[in-house]
Amino acid sequence: EDQVTQSPEALRLQEGESSSLNCSYTVSGLRGLFWYRQDPGKGPEFLFTLYSAGEEKEKERLKATLTKKESFLHITAPKPEDSATYLCAVQADSVGGADGLTFGKGTHLIIQP
Amino acid sequence: DVKVTQSSRYLVKRTGEKVFLECVQDMDHENMFWYRQDPGLGLRLIYFSYDVKMKEKGDIPEGYSVSREKKERFSLILESASTNQTSMYLCASSSPYHFSGVHYGYTFGSGTRLTVV
Numbered sequence: 001e002d003q004v005t006q007s008p009e010a011l012r013l014q015e016g017e018s019s020s021l022n023c024s025y026t027v028s029g030l031r032g033l034f035w036y037r038q039d040p041g042k043g044p045e046f047l048f049t050l051y052s053a054g055e056e057k058e059k060e061r062l063k064a065t066l067t068k069k070e071s072f073l074h075i076t077a078p079k080p081e082d083s084a085t086y087l088c089a090v091q092a093d094s095v096g097g098a099d100g101l102t103f104g105k106g107t108h109l110i111i112q113p
Numbered sequence: 114d115v116k117v118t119q120s121s122r123y124l125v126k127r128t129g130e131k132v133f134l135e136c137v138q139d140m141d142h143e144n145m146f147w148y149r150q151d152p153g154l155g156l157r158l159i160y161f162s163y164d165v166k167m168k169e170k171g172d173i174p175e176g177y178s179v180s181r182e183k184k185e186r187f188s189l190i191l192e193s194a195s196t197n198q199t200s201m202y203l204c205a206s207s208s209p210y211h212f213s214g215v216h217y218g219y220t221f222g223s224g225t226r227l228t229v230v
Contacts, residue, residue, distance in 0.1 A: 032216050043117075043203050043221030044156075087156070091216075100146065100171060101219070105155035 002027045002092050006104035013078060013111050021073040021086055021107045029093030033071050034101060035064050036087040044087055078111045085109070116140050119204050119222035126229050132191040134225050136204030144207045145187035146219070147171075147179065149200040156203065162187055163209075194229045201226050 005024045013019055025033065032051055036044035048057040050066040057064045061082065063074045073086055085108045089101040120135035138145065146161040148171075158171030160179040168179050176198060180188045187206075191198055205219040 034218055036218075036221075041224070043205075043223050044219070046218035046220070049216050049218055089156075100158050100161055100169075102158075103148075103156040105153065 002090055002102040004088055004090055004102055004104035006086075006088050006107050008107060009105070010108040011110070013075075013109070015079060015111055015113050016077050018074070018076045018078070020075070021109070023071040023073070023088030023104055024069060025071070025088075025090045026069075027090045027092045027102075031091040031093045033066055034089040034091070035062075035071070035073055036089065038085045038087055038106070047086075075109070078109075080111045080113050083109055083111045117204060117206055117220050117222040119202075119225050121225050122223065124225060124227045126191075126194050126227065128195060128229055130191075130194045130229075132194050132227070132229075134189040134191075134202055134204075134227070136187045136189070136222055137185055138187075138204075138206040138220070139185065140206060140208070140220065141184070142206035142208050142220075143184070144209060145181065146205040146207075147177075147187065147189045148203045148205065149173070150203055150224075151200050159189065194227075196229050199227060199229045 003026045007022045032049050035047040038044040048064040053068045055066050061076050065072045085106040087106045089103040117138045126132050147159045148156045150156050157173050162168045162181045178190045202225045204222040207219045
């Protein structure tokens with residue numbers, strides 16, 4: 001069974017204080033690892049897809065990296081508008097027909113001014 | 114610029130009622146999904162569809178059914194609503210993997226918060 005574990009569950013940072021969110025996964029064969037951002041009362045918003053160990057993707061203050069067992073979302077010099085819940089999800093090779101994802105429970109990030 | 118539209122943001126229904134949640138996407142995506150999201154449990158897949166009139170059970174299909182008569186529309190049906198189905202319901206769509214394996218992720222709707230009393 002595919003599993004995704006995110007840590008920490010919640011993280012409070014000061015504005016400008018860089019940090020990393022962790023996503024550990026077990027999957028029969030990784031087809032892709034996804035990061036999403038979710039604001040309160042809204043649906044998740046796609047950020048990145050990573051496919052193989054060693055891959056990195058960047059978007060503004062966010063950088064996602066991937067190893068064979070985990071992914072990190074690095075947040076550099078965050079601003080209050082980066083406050084959100086960040087979700088990690090994996091897609092396994094074994095899923096046929098459509099691309100169902102298995103999600104972690106998310107990290108609730110708060111950036112204080 | 115809304116691409117996945119869920120018909121209701123908030124719904125309150127009574128136990129035993131038949132409930133329909135509607136989702137429409139305008140991106141010509143083949144794949145559509147219904148998830149529910151609960152505190153402490155995260156997102157869980159209820160059903161998905163990869164083509165018109167096709168449906169597959171996800172991880173928690175019990176108590177739900179779906180309908181996909183047109184490519185752009187995917188409906189979630191609660192045959193007899195129960196209080197344990199109180200949740201946030203999220204619809205999503207995606208295009209299939211391209212031959213090069215590039216995937217651009219899901220596009221989610223804004224969600225329907227359903228309360229069953």
